Amino acid sequence: xxxxxxHLCLCCLRGIMPTISKKWAICIISELGRRPSMRFSEIMxxxxxxxxxxxxxxxxxxxxxxxxxxxxxxxxxxxxxxxxTDHGRDLRVAIGPLLKWAKQHNQLYMSYRKPExxxxxxx
Amino acid sequence: xxxxxxHLCLCCLRGIMPTISKKWAICIISELGRRPSMRFSEIMxxxxxxxxxxxxxxxxxxxxxxxxxxxxxxxxxxxxxxxxTDHGRDLRVAIGPLLKWAKQHNQLYMSYRKPExxxxxxx
DNA sequence: CCGTATCCAGCGGGATACTG
DNA sequence: CAGTATCCCGCTGGATACGG
Numbered sequence: 001x002x003x004x005x006x007h008l009c010l011c012c013l014r015g016i017m018p019t020i021s022k023k024w025a026i027c028i029i030s031e032l033g034r035r036p037s038m039r040f041s042e043i044m045x046x047x048x049x050x051x052x053x054x055x056x057x058x059x060x061x062x063x064x065x066x067x068x069x070x071x072x073x074x075x076x077x078x079x080x081x082x083x084x085t086d087h088g089r090d091l092r093v094a095i096g097p098l099l100k101w102a103k104q105h106n107q108l109y110m111s112y113r114k115p116e117x118x119x120x121x122x123x
Numbered sequence: 124x125x126x127x128x129x130h131l132c133l134c135c136l137r138g139i140m141p142t143i144s145k146k147w148a149i150c151i152i153s154e155l156g157r158r159p160s161m162r163f164s165e166i167m168x169x170x171x172x173x174x175x176x177x178x179x180x181x182x183x184x185x186x187x188x189x190x191x192x193x194x195x196x197x198x199x200x201x202x203x204x205x206x207x208t209d210h211g212r213d214l215r216v217a218i219g220p221l222l223k224w225a226k227q228h229n230q231l232y233m234s235y236r237k238p239e240x241x242x243x244x245x246x
Numbered sequence: 247c248c249g250t251a252t253c254c255a256g257c258g259g260g261a262t263a264c265t266g
Numbered sequence: 267c268a269g270t271a272t273c274c275c276g277c278t279g280g281a282t283a284c285g286g
Contacts, residue, residue: 010150012225021144023279027133040248054279056249077247087228094224101217102135105210163268177259179269200267
């Protein structure tokens with residue numbers, strides 16, 4: 001009789017890949033984890049080159065997957081705060097080794113981050 | 124003065140994401156890590172639903188990135204063996220926590236693996 | 247300020263047939 | 267056996283303009 005509780009299932013990963021493989025997803029999760037919360041325009045600035053549509057798309061996706069939380073305050077001008085859920089925080093920890101591996105092997109083909117953030121600590 | 128040697132850089136991850144975010148990449152890396160080497164048709168069978176073109180595409184990509192090694196033997200019929208490089212083996216370890224996270228949160232939207240492999244140990 | 251609406255180009259990836 | 271050659275479709279994501 002096999003013990004499956006410790007086994008890792010690729011099909012589970014497949015479920016989240018369409019979300020986290022999106023161009024800005026991991027960047028946003030990582031940035032978001034460095035602060036309590038961030039506003040739409042703040043995230044846009046930190047990403048550097050993302051369009052409002054693309055950011056809205058990925059934020060909605062991350063929200064639907066339960067990785068981030070969106071809180072809108074009824075003010076004028078409007079204010080919206082984004083933050084990681086526990087789920088998202090766990091993911092951020094889980095991709096730590098992957099980030100570390102990427103750095104060790106120096107897979108530095110391109111950078112989507114602003115130059116002044118390129119060497120900032122991510123985790 | 125900041126110590127940056129332990130910092131993790133997202134731009135490094137950006138370099139490898141176009142490769143490992145491909146539909147079958149992680150599946151192949153994981154399967155490949157479970158054996159010394161595999162042949163083209165073996166990988167095709169394990170993936171289950173991949174077309175020869177898609178498999179050739181991703182194998183070439185993984186090879187160009189230095190994650191897998193391709194050895195062709197001059198025989199008839201032709202024989203080609205694929206295996207992980209050290210680089211690829213390190214990556215396989217690095218995505219362990221991510222796979223574990225995915226399983227814990229049961230992101231089970233779909234499975235690209237054959238049913239009989241769906242619950243096999245990946246690592 | 248925080249997005250939405252619209253349009254559009256690029257590419258990932260499946261189906262199928264064929265070759266050295 | 268191990269791919270290549272085509273064709274094609276859908277999704278991602280950028281640009282731009284506009285709305286609550």
